[in-house]
Amino acid sequence: MTIKEEAMEVLIKKAKAIFPSIDESTLGEDTNFEEDLHCKSIHIVQFSAALEDEFDIEVPYMEFKKKVTFGEAADFIAEELGE
Amino acid sequence: MTLIEQLIEKAKAAPKRVALPECEAENTLLAARRVLDEGIGVPVLVNDPALIKETAEKAGVSLEGMEIVDINDEEKREEVASRYDSYEKSQLSSKGSRRKMKSNPMMYAMILEAVGDVDCTFCGHTNTTGDVLLAALQVIGLQDGVDVASIFALTEIPGFEGPEGNQIVLADCGLNPEPTASELASIAIASCDNTKALMGWEPRCAFLSFSTCGSGAGESVDKVVEAIRIAKERRPDLKIDGEFQLDTAIKPAVAAKKVKRESDVAGKANILIFPDLNAANIGIKMVQLFAGGAGYGHTLNGFAKPVADSSRGATVEEIVGDIALVILAAANM
Numbered sequence: 001m002t003i004k005e006e007a008m009e010v011l012i013k014k015a016k017a018i019f020p021s022i023d024e025s026t027l028g029e030d031t032n033f034e035e036d037l038h039c040k041s042i043h044i045v046q047f048s049a050a051l052e053d054e055f056d057i058e059v060p061y062m063e064f065k066k067k068v069t070f071g072e073a074a075d076f077i078a079e080e081l082g083e
Numbered sequence: 084m085t086l087i088e089q090l091i092e093k094a095k096a097a098p099k100r101v102a103l104p105e106c107e108a109e110n111t112l113l114a115a116r117r118v119l120d121e122g123i124g125v126p127v128l129v130n131d132p133a134l135i136k137e138t139a140e141k142a143g144v145s146l147e148g149m150e151i152v153d154i155n156d157e158e159k160r161e162e163v164a165s166r167y168d169s170y171e172k173s174q175l176s177s178k179g180s181r182r183k184m185k186s187n188p189m190m191y192a193m194i195l196e197a198v199g200d201v202d203c204t205f206c207g208h209t210n211t212t213g214d215v216l217l218a219a220l221q222v223i224g225l226q227d228g229v230d231v232a233s234i235f236a237l238t239e240i241p242g243f244e245g246p247e248g249n250q251i252v253l254a255d256c257g258l259n260p261e262p263t264a265s266e267l268a269s270i271a272i273a274s275c276d277n278t279k280a281l282m283g284w285e286p287r288c289a290f291l292s293f294s295t296c297g298s299g300a301g302e303s304v305d306k307v308v309e310a311i312r313i314a315k316e317r318r319p320d321l322k323i324d325g326e327f328q329l330d331t332a333i334k335p336a337v338a339a340k341k342v343k344r345e346s347d348v349a350g351k352a353n354i355l356i357f358p359d360l361n362a363a364n365i366g367i368k369m370v371q372l373f374a375g376g377a378g379y380g381h382t383l384n385g386f387a388k389p390v391a392d393s394s395r396g397a398t399v400e401e402i403v404g405d406i407a408l409v410i411l412a413a414a415n416m
Contacts, residue, residue: 040230041231049174049176049221052179
C-alpha cells in the first residue's frame, strides 16, 4: 500500500468518526472538506492529528488546511514523507 | 495613564500563573522579569533549562525566583500527560499529546494550562499565528457555543465619545476572511465574553452592515441577520442586536431615528462585529490612520482557556501588556 493510500484510509476512517451518519461509499479522493463535509477548522485539526498519529510526523497545519479534497491532503502527506 | 497601563494595574489585583514557552527569545525573559518584579503575574518558563539559562545570560536577566518547567524531565512529562489524557476538549490522542510535549514547548505549556497547572499561556513572539492557532485548537479547544477562533481589537480613539468613552471593541480583526453566519455568531459570542473578562464592561454587541433593520438587502445582509439569530439562540443571556449601520450602533440620536423597536444595543454598542475581514481590516486601519487611534489585543477569542498570540515584532513593553491582558482574561473567565 502506498503512503497516499494509507493516508486516504486514515482520512476516511476519521471522517466516519467525526460524522457518524456519513455514507462511507461517498468518500474518496474527490471528497471536498468544505463543500461535502462542511468542515470547520476544528475538524481539519482532527484530520491532521489523525494523520500525525498514523505516520508519526508533524503536519504543517497552515499548508494542510489549504488542501481542498481528501486526494490533495493525501498527496500532501505522501510528499511530506518523500514518496 | 494609558489603557494598557490601566489594564496592567488591574492584572496586579489578581496575579495569575502564565506559561511562557518561547524562552529562546530574550524579550520573553526580559518581560517575564518585569511581570514577576512588578507583581503582574507569576511567570512559568516552559523549555529546556540550558536554553533558558543561555537566553537569560544573553539578555542579562536574572532568573531568581522564576519557576521553570523542564521539558526534558520525562517523569514530569508523563505525570502531566497522564492528567491531560482526561481533558475532554483535547483533539490529540494519548500518543499525540506525548509526542507534542517532547518536541514542542508551546504545546507543553498549553497542556499545563489545560490541566490547570498554569492559568494562561503567552506565545506568538517566536511562533507564527498559524502555529499558535493549531496548538490552541488541538490542546485547549474551543469554548462551548463557538465554532471558530477570532481576534478582537480593543481600540482607543482620541476624541471619540462613545458608550465607553474613547474605547470600543472591534472584531474579528484577524482570522476569518469570510465567516459564515454560524462563525460570525461565534465571533460575537467570544468577543462578548472576552470583553467582559478584560474590561469588566457589560457587553452590548452590534452586528454591523450597510443596512439597518432591513433598510438594505442582499446576501451579506441575510448572512448578518442569520448570524444574529444564531447568536441569540446560543446565548440568550447576551445583549446582541443588529443589523445596524455604524452610526446606528453607536449614536443614540441616530438609533432613535432608525430603530423603531426596543433595543439594548442600538446607539450604545461597545462591541462592533464586522461582517467579514475586508470590512474589519479596513475599519481598524481607518481608525488608526484617520483618527490616530490605537488597537490592542493579542488575546485570542473563542478558546476554552486564555491564550495570547503576540507579535513577532513586539517590544518588551508590548509583551508585558499582552501578558497583562491574558492574565486579566484568566482572572475573569
